[in-house]
Amino acid sequence: MKTISLLIMALLTACSSQPPKPLRGEFSAISPEAYQKNPIKNLKVRWTGFVVDVENKESHSCLTIMAKVPDQFARPSKRIRVDQGRFIACKPKFLEPAFFLKKAVTVTGPVKKIVNSKIDEMTYPYPLVDAQVIYVW
Template sequence: MNTRITLAVGALALALAGCVTVPQPLAGQYTPITPREAVDRDSAGAPVRWGGRIVDVEPQTNRTCFQMISTHLDESGRPYWASDDVGGRFIACRTGFYDPAVFEKNREVTFVGHIDGYENRRIGAYDYRVPRVSADVVYLWPVRDYVDVVERPAPWPWWGWW
């Protein structure tokens, strides 16, 4: 009996895991490296899929560059913030105009491209070396809806729980 329950729960977990899909533009094989690691070892040319929150958007003459703070990506390629453990900063640039009113500060974005060099940026009084990604894909995620869950104690005795 316990074996059947265990198998049923395992099958359900596998079925639910199969429901997580990566959006088509984000699919592919990438170098498993964080922006911080890319700075430590020169990784120019490496294909990457990085994401995080927008720090700043810089429209230029023929392209737009995004200054990003990096974090882990979930199974679908979306940034998730389980802790304050970030993977460093990076710059991602793509040909064309991306409106800073849409791509505003703290929006979540995932980029697909390759590392095409490094830049030195100043953050406060600190000189910071960041990898620059030549982005083939700029994937802006919908704003997350956060819901406050209020738990109320069950009345005692609680009849009918079965």
């Protein structure tokens, strides 16, 4: 009986220390900031951070995300508060700004290209992710 209890505890511990099912898989370890310096088209990434802007267009919507270091669950780490640049994640549907603004999210999908856009008067090179999953924490 004791062996079964230990086995169940070990399995529960193993299951609880990985990302949620929609965020599992093989992804590049490159950060958005490193990607800006060495862009590789269609690299599959899993990036996390906080939504700072939502832009809705006729055919798609995009989130601008301030990237953070992920924890073991692929969400923004509460212990490591290092910025990792910014990135844009787009989906071919409407994304409600009131739901996404200032929320922690994790995005998976291929990076398509660098998009230059303004932050105030500064031009910033955003990696653009074709979001397959946008997971809100």
